Amino acid sequence: MSSGLAACEHARMAIRVLIVDDHAAFRATARSLLEADGLEVVGEAGDGASGIAAARSIRPEVVLLDVQLPDTDGFAVAAELAGNGHRPTIVLTSSRSAEELAGMLATTAADGFIPKAELSGAALASFLR
Amino acid sequence: MSRRHTLSWCLLATGATATGLALWAALTSSFDDNPPAIFVFFALIALAWTTGGAAAARRPAGQRMGILMTSVGVTWVLGALTDVDNSFAFTLGLLLNNLWAAVLLHALLAFPSGRLEPRARLPVALGYVSVLPVQFAMVMVATPKDLNSCDHGCADNALLVTRNQDAFHALAVFQIVLAAVAIVWGVVLLIRSWRRATPLERRAIAPIVWLGSTAILMVIVGSIVSTFSKSGADVPGLISLTAFLLVPIAFVVGLVRARLARSAVGDLVVELGETPGPGGLRDALVRSLRDPSLEVAYWLPEEHAYVDAEGRPFPDPAPDRGTTLVMHAGERVAMLVHDPALAEQRELVDAATAAAGLALSNERLQAELRRRLEELRRSRARLVEAGDAERRRLERDLHDGAQQRLVALSLTLRLARSRLESDPAAAEQALTAAEEQLTQALAELRELARGIHPAVLSDHGLAPALRALADRDPLPVDLDVSLEERLPWQVEVASYFVVAESLTNVAKYAGASAVRIEVGRVDGRATVLIADDGVGGADPRRGSGLRGLTDRVEALDGRLTVKSPQGQGTTVLAEFPLHAE
Numbered sequence: 001m002s003s004g005l006a007a008c009e010h011a012r013m014a015i016r017v018l019i020v021d022d023h024a025a026f027r028a029t030a031r032s033l034l035e036a037d038g039l040e041v042v043g044e045a046g047d048g049a050s051g052i053a054a055a056r057s058i059r060p061e062v063v064l065l066d067v068q069l070p071d072t073d074g075f076a077v078a079a080e081l082a083g084n085g086h087r088p089t090i091v092l093t094s095s096r097s098a099e100e101l102a103g104m105l106a107t108t109a110a111d112g113f114i115p116k117a118e119l120s121g122a123a124l125a126s127f128l129r
Numbered sequence: 130m131s132r133r134h135t136l137s138w139c140l141l142a143t144g145a146t147a148t149g150l151a152l153w154a155a156l157t158s159s160f161d162d163n164p165p166a167i168f169v170f171f172a173l174i175a176l177a178w179t180t181g182g183a184a185a186a187r188r189p190a191g192q193r194m195g196i197l198m199t200s201v202g203v204t205w206v207l208g209a210l211t212d213v214d215n216s217f218a219f220t221l222g223l224l225l226n227n228l229w230a231a232v233l234l235h236a237l238l239a240f241p242s243g244r245l246e247p248r249a250r251l252p253v254a255l256g257y258v259s260v261l262p263v264q265f266a267m268v269m270v271a272t273p274k275d276l277n278s279c280d281h282g283c284a285d286n287a288l289l290v291t292r293n294q295d296a297f298h299a300l301a302v303f304q305i306v307l308a309a310v311a312i313v314w315g316v317v318l319l320i321r322s323w324r325r326a327t328p329l330e331r332r333a334i335a336p337i338v339w340l341g342s343t344a345i346l347m348v349i350v351g352s353i354v355s356t357f358s359k360s361g362a363d364v365p366g367l368i369s370l371t372a373f374l375l376v377p378i379a380f381v382v383g384l385v386r387a388r389l390a391r392s393a394v395g396d397l398v399v400e401l402g403e404t405p406g407p408g409g410l411r412d413a414l415v416r417s418l419r420d421p422s423l424e425v426a427y428w429l430p431e432e433h434a435y436v437d438a439e440g441r442p443f444p445d446p447a448p449d450r451g452t453t454l455v456m457h458a459g460e461r462v463a464m465l466v467h468d469p470a471l472a473e474q475r476e477l478v479d480a481a482t483a484a485a486g487l488a489l490s491n492e493r494l495q496a497e498l499r500r501r502l503e504e505l506r507r508s509r510a511r512l513v514e515a516g517d518a519e520r521r522r523l524e525r526d527l528h529d530g531a532q533q534r535l536v537a538l539s540l541t542l543r544l545a546r547s548r549l550e551s552d553p554a555a556a557e558q559a560l561t562a563a564e565e566q567l568t569q570a571l572a573e574l575r576e577l578a579r580g581i582h583p584a585v586l587s588d589h590g591l592a593p594a595l596r597a598l599a600d601r602d603p604l605p606v607d608l609d610v611s612l613e614e615r616l617p618w619q620v621e622v623a624s625y626f627v628v629a630e631s632l633t634n635v636a637k638y639a640g641a642s643a644v645r646i647e648v649g650r651v652d653g654r655a656t657v658l659i660a661d662d663g664v665g666g667a668d669p670r671r672g673s674g675l676r677g678l679t680d681r682v683e684a685l686d687g688r689l690t691v692k693s694p695q696g697q698g699t700t701v702l703a704e705f706p707l708h709a710e
Contacts, residue, residue, distance in 0.1 A: 029537045033544050095528065095536045116536040
């Protein structure tokens, strides 16, 4: 299903994920789901600024990044994170569909996009760099 | 005939009679040796002043000026008494020979009102002193020949006590000095009032100031020359006569100017017929009133405010400007803001505004229409904007609320399925969470739907819908809905949102302890009243909520009134006309 996940299991180390989303309910559900899939959620952030700060201090392997944030949007945060020295895998997510966001996704610095309803550990791991 | 006209005819009759008598006296005199042409000139001057006075007396507030001008003419012909054979009349002529000069100074300084300002009283008094008591003293010590009244064969000076050349010359110099002081003083005052006049006032006084000043200066020159000249009285006398003839001409010029101004009203009437565009009426009034600073403000009775021709609010006039209210058919139509000097030409302004009344009334309606159109355009833009904003809010609410819940629900269900076999307890826990998320999503959707349009309103009408609002309100609400039947649905919806928004405002800002809501139907109108006992001071022009309500109500031809005196609670009243359908 996913070579990334296999590689990870081979290394006997869980993938470390940071969730950036302003809805606490989604963060909680995503955390249970990803942890059930064997990933390690190492941090949560409610807006773009604290998301960037957390990414710099925690240095996760993957950042799950909501497109719509209260202070900025996920595309701007992705560009900021991509330009940084430590470059995590950046996966955008949204309750909107990929078609709705197609224009923005075409040029983003992020590595991938998962609609919120289709989130799973395997889907996330598939974008791992 | 009006009193003005009676006075005018009396002045004319007096002047004509005096002139006639003087001519008769001079022509029947046994000793006068002046040629008859001089008498005609002399009589013309008297008649010019008399006629000028009669004409002035016809003008409103011109009576005093008219009497003064006619007095100049009548005192002028008194000089003819020095030509009669009767000794008493002759002596009276010697005494009053120069009175006209003082009256002339009086008339010039009293122009245009006919009243002397306090500062002009002293020079005028000096003038009278020089031609009455001083002249009296001179007559007592001089012969008619000394007095330059006749050369030979004239009547006796009945007042002569003893001939004293030295005393006479001293008195003559004193008289000239007094007269000169009075005249120079008077000229200074005239120039001073010229310098202080507004442009409009200058138009009125210009001929009098310049011709009048010139004339009295020429009279001085003439008097000085005649007193010290030994070569006879002809040349200086002619100078004086010519100068004197100029002054009534100045008055006549002034009158002609006033007439021209009146005929400008005639031009205005013609121009008004040519239907000027916005602001064209103002230009026509500027031309006829000759005041480039003139502004026209139109009265909007409903808004209790003045606007310009384009319907924009008109600022209060500065305190140094004159204002004239224009009425038409008993109603306030407009206000002219103009040069304060126009108040002196009340008659002209009245004539112009009377002529322009109908046109101003039409232009007022136009201004009102433009204002309404502009307001309509704005409210339409606001309604569209409000609709767009509402849709954005709905999208946002759906996205943040129900959609997030459903996304979470979907993830939770996936989690449950993945644990179903490996960890049934965790799966059951996830299913419980999913159930909870579904319940919340449903509640949020219901709330959202009610915000868009309350179903109870369309299904059961205003009373139960308002009851539901009242029950949810944190404050005690006294609700009184007295409606026999249901209102048109648009009115129901607007009324519902007026109440909902008002209750929200009360809860947010009013600091009230109770709210009263009354809904009723009066005289073909539906009325919705929301009153609280809070702090008041709400400004209906501020805040998009009340503005949006106003637009909603006005879109149905209704009216929203907000009364919110500081500290006395707020009352919102919406009234809707109910058209028979």
